[in-house]
Amino acid sequence: MTGRGWRLGAVVVLAAICVSGAGGPGVVRTASDLGPLPADRYDFTPRDYQRSEQAQALLVRQCMAGRGHPHFPLDPRYPVDPIVSTAVGTEYGALDLAAARRWGYGWDPAKPLASQPEGRRMTQAEYADFPACSADASRSLMHGIDAKRDWLYASTRTPEVDKAVERDPRLRDAWDAWSRCVAEQGLTRYPDPVAAFTDTAWHRGSDGNTRHTERERSTAVADVTCKRRLHTAETWHTVRAREEAADIARHRARYAAGLRALRTYRATVAGVLRRLG
Numbered sequence: 001m002t003g004r005g006w007r008l009g010a011v012v013v014l015a016a017i018c019v020s021g022a023g024g025p026g027v028v029r030t031a032s033d034l035g036p037l038p039a040d041r042y043d044f045t046p047r048d049y050q051r052s053e054q055a056q057a058l059l060v061r062q063c064m065a066g067r068g069h070p071h072f073p074l075d076p077r078y079p080v081d082p083i084v085s086t087a088v089g090t091e092y093g094a095l096d097l098a099a100a101r102r103w104g105y106g107w108d109p110a111k112p113l114a115s116q117p118e119g120r121r122m123t124q125a126e127y128a129d130f131p132a133c134s135a136d137a138s139r140s141l142m143h144g145i146d147a148k149r150d151w152l153y154a155s156t157r158t159p160e161v162d163k164a165v166e167r168d169p170r171l172r173d174a175w176d177a178w179s180r181c182v183a184e185q186g187l188t189r190y191p192d193p194v195a196a197f198t199d200t201a202w203h204r205g206s207d208g209n210t211r212h213t214e215r216e217r218s219t220a221v222a223d224v225t226c227k228r229r230l231h232t233a234e235t236w237h238t239v240r241a242r243e244e245a246a247d248i249a250r251h252r253a254r255y256a257a258g259l260r261a262l263r264t265y266r267a268t269v270a271g272v273l274r275r276l277g
Contacts, residue, residue: 027228029096034237038244039161042154042259048266052141055269058276059137060130067129073119079127083206091240092233093193093223100220105202106210113208141268145261153258157247164243165236174235181226187219193232196223 028034057074064072094100099107107113122130145151165171175192182196183189190196196219202210210216227233248255 028233031091031095031233031237033095034092034233037237037241038248039154039157039255042152042248042255042262044152044155044262048262048269051269051273052265054277055141055272056134056137058272059140060133062276063133063136064126064129067133069126069129072122072126075117075119076126076130077117077119077121079121079124092236093197093227094220095224095227095233097221097224097228100224101217102212104210104212104216104220105197105199106204106208106212106216109209141265141272143268144264150254150257150261151265152262153251153254157251161240161243161247164247165240168239168243171236171239174230174232177230178223178226178232181230182219182222185218185222187222193223193227196220 061072061074094105102108142151178193179189179191188196188199190199199219202213202216204210
């Protein structure tokens, strides 16, 4: 899955925590409200992720049948449920005021971000063959793609684009104004919204959720309120769009090759879904 900007959290699942809340027209509640970015077309989309998961599952099931497991589920559970860590990320920090008031920098614990498998638990015999089939399926989906050079090239440029965005004087001024605004409400003066979002004082658990303390919720509310008052996210988005466009112009051939690889992948996934779905 995708999403450029600062990566906040640990491994396994990347998810945005912005949930629709109150606010009038033009109020930014999610990163998507700010509109597309230049590099979006070169990157994996949520639909790509969903379709690739479906294609992977179908190929794995076909492979498992060939290894003597004809009734292998499309979405199996492991013989022993693994410990899952959830990475929580958003490009502009907290944006939804209603969610900030209730959950701070976390979310409703009754609505976990990591979905659980819907199929039955695989047997030990199935589990022994599963890794090989999973690897075979991945290779099939990547057929015809130079993974080291072209695969999701836009994502490999993220660290450099991030650095350019962080250095931008206009964004630094916007962050400074936001920082003063939050501090004026008697709260910690963070250097930028990412620092507020990732403050270890919120004690994120392995699921990525926070404890929703009064201090956390007050900070998140001030964070979002100041962003809205000062249009911090809009400035951030504008700077990022400019830096992405400049990076694409500097590496046009590589971005084009990455886009061809992505289109090849999508065509392969579509073929698998037609054939086995």
